[in-house]
Amino acid sequence: MITVPFKNKGTFLYVEIYEFIKQEITAGNIKYGEKLPSKRSLANHLAVSVNTVDTAYSQLVAEGYIEAIAKKGFYICEIDSYFLAEKKVAANNKNFPINSELINIDFSPNAIDQRIFPYEPFRKIFKSTFNEYDVSLLNKPDIQGDLGLRKALVELLYRSRGVRCHENQIIIGSGTDHLLQILDLIWGRNKAIILENPVYLKAFHIFEKMGNPVISVDIDEKGIQIEPLKNYSDGAVYVTPSHQFPLGISMPIDRRIKLLNYANREEAIYIIEDDYDSEFRYNEKPLPSLQSIDKNGKVIYIGTFSKSIAPSIRISYMVLPEILLKTYLATADEISSPVSSLEQKMIAAFISEGMFEKHVNKMRKVYKEKRIVLMNALKQWGGGVKITGENAGHHLLVQLDNGLTEEAMYRRAMAQGVRVYPVSPYFINGVPERYKSMVLLGYASLTDQEIFDGIGILKKVWSL
């Protein structure tokens, strides 16, 4: 007869019975085929209610340790003994620390000024958005994205970028990466992806990982070169015309038209226009997007809120030409949308209530001032410095001709707690001579003082 050593340490009696019998079976003390005492007799033996034993037994049945055979009783099931593989397994408590050097001044090109984030507007919007009357807040998000957000974007993109589209052409993604993955699903692995070189590295990694043939075409002072493209008649050309990343070139109208004409002549060629920071142009009004010039449905327009609101907002958008839209609807629809419904609705309200444009204007003003501070600070450096890409975005580039290598520039700066961003990692097959000793300086997240101090430190360590 089974004698359960009740410890009554707060656990239910039935749990103790269940655990005890389970151990006995696992340990092999009760063997396959053996019969358990009837519920009643075990209950009497343990001086517990029959119900208690019944609960314990049914848990054991549910987990497959014992089976109930009608009119006969409860029998132990056949259970293999667990096989422990020889190979050592590392302990569970190791840490995998993220590389975190001590940086005092970080000229990151990807940061924003967190001091001007519109907390109060978002609090208001949450209140009005998050309510019992909108059950769609709880439903799985629409695969293509919240309709309200797509409608708001149709207006916004037309006003700000001249983009003409219908809400059905818009796909909301959880970041540019995600949208590129969707394009990959639409096209399949055989579509060649032609990247401008240097390039936004994530685009390169995604397509490489996806297994597409990835081709890189060098840019010149006007952006991606057209002649090399003409070797390809089936593929997608990924470009950043408003503000080439990382070099900051804005593609002049002539090159834009040449690029479009190339796509117009090749049925199977599409252009991916990544307009990642077009909101931030300081001297003139933003350049019209490729999509706004395109009349043949050749341009896939991609934008994001990472720069214009915050990198934590995992919402980006893509305008698909109708021809691709049909393939999208046919292929991508089995995969759920990763984008939070709540945030989609909050951003939709943020835009349609006019707060977004107000916020972007404010940010542009702030960044424009920071940029002036940076440009003035750079005057301390005197000659031997080439400054480029300063007309837009959140960063500019500086290039030295005093023989200091890019790596030396990086190391000497880091040694003083100043982080700069070398340009070479953005080149797919090594950095050409004319881009040597060049680094990115982002200024969006820094204070005027930090910019001034940082440039001062760089002057010293780079001996300018």
Place this chain on the structure above:
Amino acid sequence: MITVPFKNKGTFLYVEIYEFIKQEITAGNIKYGEKLPSKRSLANHLAVSVNTVDTAYSQLVAEGYIEAIAKKGFYICEIDSYFLAEKKVAANNKNFPINSELINIDFSPNAIDQRIFPYEPFRKIFKSTFNEYDVSLLNKPDIQGDLGLRKALVELLYRSRGVRCHENQIIIGSGTDHLLQILDLIWGRNKAIILENPVYLKAFHIFEKMGNPVISVDIDEKGIQIEPLKNYSDGAVYVTPSHQFPLGISMPIDRRIKLLNYANREEAIYIIEDDYDSEFRYNEKPLPSLQSIDKNGKVIYIGTFSKSIAPSIRISYMVLPEILLKTYLATADEISSPVSSLEQKMIAAFISEGMFEKHVNKMRKVYKEKRIVLMNALKQWGGGVKITGENAGHHLLVQLDNGLTEEAMYRRAMAQGVRVYPVSPYFINGVPERYKSMVLLGYASLTDQEIFDGIGILKKVWSL
């Protein structure tokens, strides 16, 4: 001389000048190489300030329509004429309506009861989470997921599922789909994916799209069969042991150990345990997870908040064995996390403040009652009906033996505004004889009345 027909309809003068000259160039009225009037002379001619002309000219320069040649003036750039492809492009205003039949009673297995969503707790949590003092709210989310959420999950998963892991082993994803995509990145396309058949279709589609060899192994009354697995020595076995989707079988301990032992013997075999609705078990306490039995780092544990909170919460989690974690850190880190920082922090608070378990208990109680209502309602049907998978989750299965086909069951029900979910689409190579005339009935989102009425209608239309 250029004469701009000012319409002064609120637009800036410089914009009108800029637009006019742009048109003239595009139309070919001013040609490549031609010189524009000096700013001063055009300003005099148009009776506007030199500044106005200057702004217009610099916009034209920025866009590449004209160039400034030092000491000489402004000249028209060479611009290709835009090539219009012949092929017709559809108009932009077509609609792509989503198929929306009139359903009165939907026995969806994927819905939840929206009436018990914890709005008030989430409002509180938003207030405490969304504040100026946590800048990480604005930063790009940690690639692996919010540390607070991962720590909360370590506790929760141990308490509720016996899962033992370190927060560094947890990866937060935007849904099961996303986590499977990450596994695919870790393994690459050559890893065979072995799916239980029938199966959660998205898993099938994702791996198929990713290009992995996908193998299906039939399940028997205990879950996936082990013998057929032994043909494979390199692959990942995707299973839903707690509550097989769609058949609702819970895998008994013997089969669990056989499955683990198979993996333990094959170095390159892993098991993906999708524990999608383990919170919802009604007769006994939840079965221990495979991961909790695994001692060899063979089980990848996946869970989600879609069922336990809401399908709109795009947050799921994966516990990686350490061996895979290293590969993950090496490969997946170039791709940004798609998961909203704000929601990660809100869910973290929801869990660590004990609200999550409270909510799940409430839901379990509600679903348990609905389930009783459904089981009672099903008694109207009398014989000729087999009911399975009723012990857990949000749905059960009914099978008829009155000769009615699955399709007939579906159509007749739909004709009366009742939606049921045929089982055949979940089978990868056609449905075997023993699963004919079988449909899923989900009850989570229905009221008692709807359940009762729905079952009544089905009794009629299925002539039971």
